[in-house]
Amino acid sequence: MTEKWLIGVDLGGTTIKMAFINFYGEILHKWEIPTDVSNEGKNITTDIANSIDEKLSEVGKTKSQVLGIGIGAPGPVNLDNGNIYEAVNLGWKEEYPLKSLLESETTLPVVVDNDANCAALGEMWTGAGNGAGDIVCVTLGTGVGGGVITNGDIVHGKSGAAGEIGHITSIADGGAPCNCGKTGCLETIASATGIVRMAMEELKQSKLNGRLRSIFNEEGKVSAKDIFDAARDGDQLASTVVDKVAFHLGMALANIANTLNPEKIVLGGGVSRAGSILLDAVTENFQRFSFPRVAKSTEISIAILGNDAGVIGSAWLVKNRIAE
Numbered sequence: 240m241t242e243k244w245l246i247g248v249d250l251g252g253t254t255i256k257m258a259f260i261n262f263y264g265e266i267l268h269k270w271e272i273p274t275d276v277s278n279e280g281k282n283i284t285t286d287i288a289n290s291i292d293e294k295l296s297e298v299g300k301t302k303s304q305v306l307g308i309g310i311g312a313p314g315p316v317n318l319d320n321g322n323i324y325e326a327v328n329l330g331w332k333e334e335y336p337l338k339s340l341l342e343s344e345t346t347l348p349v350v351v352d353n354d355a356n357c358a359a360l361g362e363m364w365t366g367a368g369n370g371a372g373d374i375v376c377v378t379l380g381t382g383v384g385g386g387v388i389t390n391g392d393i394v395h396g397k398s399g400a401a402g403e404i405g406h407i408t409s410i411a412d413g414g415a416p417c418n419c420g421k422t423g424c425l426e427t428i429a430s431a432t433g434i435v436r437m438a439m440e441e442l443k444q445s446k447l448n449g450r451l452r453s454i455f456n457e458e459g460k461v462s463a464k465d466i467f468d469a470a471r472d473g474d475q476l477a478s479t480v481v482d483k484v485a486f487h488l489g490m491a492l493a494n495i496a497n498t499l500n501p502e503k504i505v506l507g508g509g510v511s512r513a514g515s516i517l518l519d520a521v522t523e524n525f526q527r528f529s530f531p532r533v534a535k536s537t538e539i540s541i542a543i544l545g546n547d548a549g550v551i552g553s554a555w556l557v558k559n560r561i562a563e
């Protein structure tokens with residue numbers, strides 16, 4: 240059994256990342272294909288099945304080498320049947336039978352979970368979680384995703400919507416509108432989109448000059464990376480934005496930790512590449528708002544698997560749900 244391969248699939252709105260992974264969580268081969276969202280996303284499972292066939296023959300193996308497929312999808316999952324309730328990015332507007340379609344197209348067993356949950360499982364298995372069984376992962380990308388792991392497994396909740404950390408309300412009265420329909424969600428502040436939005440507001444309201452304003456004047460826009468780079472350089476305007484992000488993120492993480500007291504909170508996604516300028520400021524606010532015993536025992540760190548977390552976590556699902 241342990242010589243068998245696990246297939247991890249990370250299904251995103253623009254690319255589908257796939258990998259053959261061994262029982263120790265090591266990637267043997269990885270590749271990606273574009274996501275075809277035309278025709279209401281109906282080609283996606285066929286594309287995955289064909290791509291796996293091609294890759295297996297390319298490396299001289301057959302399906303008998305494979306134990307099963309784990310797939311992380313960008314939407315809430317019905318765990319009873321492996322359906323995705325909806326995935327707007329993929330064109331799946333109604334409940335979509337991802338597990339059953341992919342099983343019939345590949346003739347392999349399939350396990351489905353949410354993409355943020357898979358990233359969390361990946362970090363738990365071979366990443367920054369370092370084997371910890373109680374971790375919370377927060378993905379700071381275009382949006383803010385979350386995965387909560389307690390006792391070594393994902394918390395799904397009643398309808399698959401547990402871990403929606405991006406939609407913790409950070410600003411109770413007002414705040415910017417969120418894609419979910421509410422306002423003032425953490426995602427409107429701590430995502431790359433939110434950080435840029437706040438910087439644009441600061442640029443408009445403040446008269447301060449500096450590196451960030453120069454970049455804006457030259458390029459007509461700023462990126463989240465520009466903002467962190469400028470803050471690292473001592474730019475006051477950029478530092479104001481980073482302070483706001485760190486305040487709201489640190490407070491949200493403290494509230495999560497006060498509830499769960501995880502061993503680790505892992506920050507991943509593009510924004511987490513800002514590194515210590517973000518981590519130090521978030522940790523400071525986290526310490527301020529967390530219960531003293533939590534502050535001493537819960538550690539915040541940056542994810543280490545990068546884009547591989549999703550495929551590794553999806554493979555973990557195969558190892559732990561199909562192999563047993």
Ligand SMILES: [Zn+2]
Pocket residue numbers: 405406417418419420421424426
């Ligand atoms: Zn929201």
